[in-house]
Amino acid sequence: MSSRRKPRSNPKTRKAVVAALGLCASGAWAQGLVLPEQRVWLQVSAYRPNVDSRVRLDDTESVLQGTPLDGENDFGLARRKTVPAVLLGGRLSERWRAEFEYFSLNRSGSATTDGIRFGDGQFVADIDTQMRTRTYRLSAGYSFLKQADREAGVLVGAHVTDALLRVQGAAIVNGQPVGAFTERRSETVPAPTVGLYGSYRPGAGRWELNGRIDLFKLNIGDYDGRLVNLQANALYRVTPNVGVGLGWRYHDLRVDADARNFSGEIKYRMNGPQLFLQAGF
Known part of the structure; x- marks a missing residue:
């Protein structure tokens, strides 16, 4: 009586089947078949801008205006610096969404001057400087276009900028020479904004192109301000x-x-690349 042995499966065959299944699964995911819509997302960025800043700080006790200064040339501040940023966003409903973002630019420098007026002091020699801005952005958006592979909407929100300016060195104050004088001013500037946002996912796959623009221009009370925030990303x-x-x-x-607490002018422009990591659920 003869018996037949069951054919043994080839290990190479098993590996080939597993690999084929893996490729099929990854291919289906790449085509967007299992790509979920994120309801909450956290983004951590490293922003590397080129910075151009101008500042003027007036005398608080008189009508004397401060010297218009270039932050990079007159203060010795770095033109490039990596700026960390954190963004948290979420969907409130099918078409409503909200985002909060924070980033800070803090630079210090040293320079030599033969006479500049900054606030209440006229600095005449070596100076140490600091210029710091902290920006908080909060916005709510409504998507007038909402499809599986694309989205577009309008934004309302606020940019709040907390600015600090400091200069230290030998100065003339009220006509008297002072060996070490520090002029330090800080101001918080709230700016209501309106804007647009949009995103597109080619083929409903892994790639997503998105962008936004926030605008503000307002002249109210003692303040005259303007803000433009623009970004375009590939995820x-x-x-x-x-x-x-x-x-x-x-x-x-x-x-x-x-x-009363701040008389002068602050202008700064940043533009450059950003690299980010995003997690969503």
């Missing part, structure tokens, strides 16, 4: 919940104030 989903992206950002803020 690649490594997994359904994690993505990496690269983009370009432009941020332009101008404030002219004649208030």
Whole structure:
């Protein structure tokens, strides 16, 4: 009586089947068949802008205006610096969404001057300087276009900028020489904004192109201000919940104030690339 042995499966065959199934699954995911819509997302960015800043700080006790100064040339501040940023967003409903973002630019420098007026002092020698801005952005958006592979909407929100200016060195104050004098002023500037946003996912796959623009221009009371915030990004989903992206950002803020605690002018423009990591659920 003869018996037949069952054919043994070839290990190479098993590996080939597993690989084929894996390729099929990844191919289906790449075509967007299992790509979920994120309801909450967290984005951490490294922004590397070129910075151009101008500042003027007037005397608080008289009508004397300060010297218009270039932050990079007159203060010795760095023209390029990596700026970390954190963004948290979420969908409130099918078409409503909200975002909060924070980033800060803090630069210090040293320079030699033969006479500049900055606030209440006229600095005449070596100076140490600091210019710091902290920006908080909060916005709510409504998507008038909402499809599986594209979205577009309008934004309302606010940019709040907390600015600090400091100069230290030998100065003449009220006609008297002072060996070490520090002029330090800070101001918080709230700016209501309107804007647009949009995104497009080619083929409903792993890639997503998105962008936004926020605008503000207002003359009220002692303040005259303008803000333009513009960015365009490309995001690649490594997994359904994690993505990496690269983009370009432009941020332009101008404030002219004649208030009691701050009289002068702040202008700074940043533009450059940003690299970010995004996680969503």
